[in-house]
Amino acid sequence: MASTILVGPSARIHSIHEALKAAVNGDTILVDGGVYTEGSILIDKSVTLLGRNNPVIDGLAKNLELITIAADSVTIDGFTIQNGGVSFLRDLAGIRVQRKSFFTIRNNTLLKTMFAIYLEKASNGIIQQNTIVGEARDEISSGNGIHAWYCKNLTITGNTVYNQRDGIYFEFVENSKVSHNISKGNLRYGLHFMFSNNDDYADNLFENNGAGVAVMFSKQIGMFRNTFKKNWGSSACGLLLKEIYDGRIEQNTFIKNTTGIKVDGSTRIQYLRNSFENNGWAIKFVGGCYDNEITSNNFVSNAFDLVIESARNNNTIDGNYWSAYTGYDLNKDGVGDVPFRPVKLFSYIVSRSPEAMVLLRSLFIDIIDYAEKIRPMFTPENVIDHAPMMQKIIV
Amino acid sequence: MYKILKYAFYDLIRSKWSYVYFAFYLLISGSLLFLTGDISKVIISLMNIVLVLVPLIASIFGVMYYYNSREFTELLLAQPIRRSNIFLGQYFGLSVSLSSSLFLGIGIPFLFFGIFRSAEIWNFFILILTGVLLTFIFSALAFLVALQNENKLKGFGFMLFIWLFLAIIYDGLFLLSLIVFKDYPLESLSISMSMFNPIDLSRVLILLKLDISALMGYTGAVFRKFFGNDNGLILSSLVLLMWVIIPVAFIARVSKRKDF
Amino acid sequence: MKNVIEIQQLVKSFGKTRVLEGIDLNFEASRISVVLGPNGSGKTTMIKSVLGMVIPNSGSIKVLGTDIQGQWDYRKNISYLPQIANFPPNLTALELVNMLADLRGGNQHTRELIERFGLGPFMRIRLSNLSGGTRQKVNILLAFMSDAPVIILDEPTNGLDPVALIRLKSLIAQKKSEGRSFLITTHIMQLVEELADEIVFLLEGKIYFKGTVSELKETFNENNIEKAIARILLTNNVA
Known part of the structure; x- marks a missing residue:
């Protein structure tokens, strides 16, 4: 029969040590309020x-x-x-x-x-x-x-x-x-x-950490409905991925992080229905990243929505909402008629000459970004959302 | 000087251009606020407008005001006052009236939107402050250019070029030098290059306040140290102030020696 | 007789062109002196030098006995009527009068002048809405409203109607009788004939004649001023 042993300043047993000595498997040791300094x-x-x-x-x-x-x-x-x-x-x-x-x-x-x-x-x-x-x-x-x-x-x-x-x-x-x-x-x-x-x-x-979450050398990790907030600092980010395979990142919210997700090698990851708002970079791919799917996410008011550094990539980036999108929808099906290029020339420049960041939001930068948008010369041509959404996606 | 300032201000603040300028800001900031409802976002949008438009308008108005009031200036020159007081009075009258249009045009909608109860009050304050400083800087440059050029067309052309240079071309050269010398440590270079252009400096000041300092910090330690703390902020503000003081000192100096 | 303005060896050049080539000239008190000369003769430059608007290369100017170099306070002794009446467009005439009074510290004669030139109904209207003639009357008002002993008028009759012209002439005569001294430039010879106590004729930066109207006529043996002046110009191969 399991029994209950009472420990407390006014009880018969004063120390947890003593109670443990007396106890047998299945017992409950009930410890009353007080300070126990038993090593x-x-x-x-x-x-x-x-x-x-x-x-x-x-x-x-x-x-x-x-x-x-x-x-x-x-x-x-x-x-x-x-x-x-x-x-x-x-x-x-x-x-x-x-x-x-x-x-x-x-x-x-x-x-x-x-x-x-x-x-x-x-x-x-x-x-x-x-x-x-x-x-x-x-x-x-x-x-x-x-x-x-x-x-x-x-x-x-x-x-x-x-x-x-x-x-x-x-x-x-x-x-x-x-x-x-x-x-x-x-x-x-x-x-x-x-x-x-x-x-x-x-x-x-996850708020105000060096980085919200780091997932490294791991497989089959599911990441759902988390909030990554204010992970703000020179190398801070909401989510850091390094060499991971076959994960799912769904319905998470990234707000005011220096980088929303920093990805150094990710393969077969699905980024679905996440929201990125007011981040410096929403998603930044630095290593080789293959077969990822980025779909139905909201990218709202980020300084840079997407950076992909490797020229070779076969990721799918379709059907997202981009607040920076300025296209039109003549057939009223909710999908923009012109594709959207989320990689800005300026983000390409900054990744090569980081000091150029001091020119962020200058008129000259807006002009060259616009020129690049019309006729891409430096940014990867295949990083493109063929079906940008006109309205924010409700997740 | 104060007497001239007062009357120049009365004259300018009643001109239809003051109303147009005021109405423009009222409309822009009002509609942005009521459409988006996000004060921080509106401040960024307004920043883009203010950084381009304020210098342009101050340049045009400054040159125009100087040339249009040339005959009246002659009458003033015949009065028992110091020359420099005439031009400084006119200059401050112009800057104060332009700043009032800007301040009220942007301020009133923000007031209705409850800026004083918002956490963005400092960002708003910095936006207005840089707008006002840019008005003073570019009016001073415009006055100086007009003082130095009897020919209206030349004066206009030269001032527009200064605007174009500082608003766009400078950043192009800036970027180019960053790319060309990218193998060298560039932090001090880029800090000092942004100091030498009041438009860049104002932009950096606003962005720092708008929490993009972390994006800036990304570029390296020197940069972060400089822009990340209050000393950087104070130094930047001082440099902006120098951008007012130096041209104004030149106005006083040039006006003393000039024949009218 | 006392001199109100004394000019000695006044030299001024703009770039390579010498506009005034060492002028010596005195203007006496309580007289009306008219400065004549074709365009580019240096008369405007001379007047502006006296007002301190042009800085001479060399020479000296004294106003009421004090050297004006580097000074500004002496200008309270001079009233000036500029040639072009162009005022801040959005001020009223009244505000302009107040401004000048503020700067000079006196507008003793304003009310009387407003009546004399019938400016009453226009004083509270923005200057940009006034006609050229009315603006010139405001200009005259500004020049005569204070008690400065020296009055300089640059083409005072510009745009004036005959009635206002008569009133201006009587005003000048009255002020002269009160002991004020005038320096006037004009192209209207009739005005010279009627008003001038003394004529100064400038040509190419030099004084070609200084004397009374009758002396001018005598010297050149002509019976009107225009012809006398034409004679000066012809003998100097300028016309």
Whole structure:
């Protein structure tokens, strides 16, 4: 029979350590409000650690691991976990899961930890409704908010991550889902995929990170209904893609990013029904990009809508709405009668002489852009929307 | 000087061209605001108009006003006032009246649209400020050119060329030099080249305020350092001010030595 | 007798053309001096030099005893009527009068002059809407409204109707009797005959004659001024 063990300043048991010693698999340890400074806590039984009245587990910045989950089916719910300290030698974590499954980490607040939640070779876990606030200042001395390495079947949902290195980091993670999270003000990326396949992220908000999301060397990643906002800075972008294959990017919104999507090598990616508004560059392809489909997107008031640097490309760019389009629709079918060339001569110039950016919006530039539009000489001729939409597409 | 300024202003502000100029801005900014409803976007569109039109109109009006009031200027020259005061008074009268048309024409629709409750108030302010400074700069250049050229046609032609040069040709040469010397570090060159053209400088000032600084920053560290902080902003504003002060000083100097 | 204007060795050239070749000339107080000469003779340049609008190459000019070089305050002693009455189009005559009064610090005679020339109904109308004749009357008003001791009139009869002309002449006579000195250029010989106490004839930047009307006639043995002047021009191979 599972039982409940009460821990609290006024209870019979004062420390979580003691309670864990007494517990057996299946027990619930109910921890009452108070500050617990017990050093590292090792959970080696399948128990539920439930906080009541916001108990605080404080590491006092003594540079140690705070909680380690070393059993399957552990739940940690309702704690504030803080002051883990920083080490240059070890990756210190607020909660670490090692080679275990079926864990649940929810409703916790993790403050001033190097890595907040660190998952290694873990699977089938849920990380839900946690708030993570770090104090990252530079990339070397800081860790990620939710860090996953060689994991499977994770569900990460409803979390908020501020001021870490990467908000959420995936390396060799498969079949996992990241949704409804908010990732803000992180030094490097809001969400970062490395060598991870068959994952989805949806309905997240990425704001004011070095880059909103970076997807690198990964396959079959689905990206749906996310918002990428104000990732603004000299090399910042909303979404960074590097060497990825067979992904889908649908119904996302990119607002006020220096670059909406920066693509360095993408093959067979579908860009569908996304909105790009008030970005410096909406989409910028720098490496070789093949067989991509860019359809039914809205490009509104971006300084540059599209840059494609390689001369050879076989991407499809049809049926988008471009606010810069000035053509007409005589047969009233909603599709412009003249094709649209989204690559401006000026963007071609800027990619070669970046200093020329200082001439942005000058009359001379408008004139040469117009001349190039009428008779393309420098911009790639096959980058063309044959069916530009007259009205904004409702996504 | 103030007395001359006052009467020149009264005279100019009642002219039909002042009304036309005012009505033009009223119409443009009003219709843009009510059609798009997006203040930030309207400021960008207006910027494109202001940067081209303000210098052109100030050039034309400046030259025209000088030549048309030549006889009256002779009467003023026979009065017990300093010569430089006459021309500076006329010049400031002209600049202030043109600026008023611009300021009211753009300002009134924005006021109705609630600019004071908008976050774009500073961008609006910079737009108006650069518009006013450009008016002062190009009126001064026009006055100077007219003072130096007795021949109306020559004066007009020369001033139009100055406008064409600064509005378009200069940027062409600028771009060309960036492309030709692209293997060298060009940041200082492009910063100083934009300093030497008041139209470019105004454009950069507005764009910086309009949050395109990050796009600018893309080009490199020196650039970002210069344009990205307040010192760059202050220096740019000072340089624009020098673009007013230097031609005005020349007006005072040239007018002292000239025979009428 | 006291000189109001003293010109010594006045030289002025525009580019390579010498317009005034060392003029020595005095204008006496309470007299009407008329400066005559064909176009290009230098009379306008001389007047403009006195007003400080043209800067001489050398020589000196004194107005009421003070050297005018580099000065501007002396101009309060001179009223000037320019040849062409072209005013700021969108001001009214009244505003113009106020402006000049502002600059000179005096418009003692304005009301009397408005009545004399019947300008009352036009004072509040924009100057661009006034006829040339009316504008010339405004011009006269501006020149006579203050109490400056020296009055310079450049072609004062331009565009005036006969009635206004008679009134102008009586105005000049009246001001002279009050002790003002006049410097007038004109092409109307009748006006010279009626008004001039003294004639100065300029030709190619030099003074060819200076004296009274009767002296002019005597010198050239003619009984009217026009013929006397024609004689000067013919003997100098200019006509």
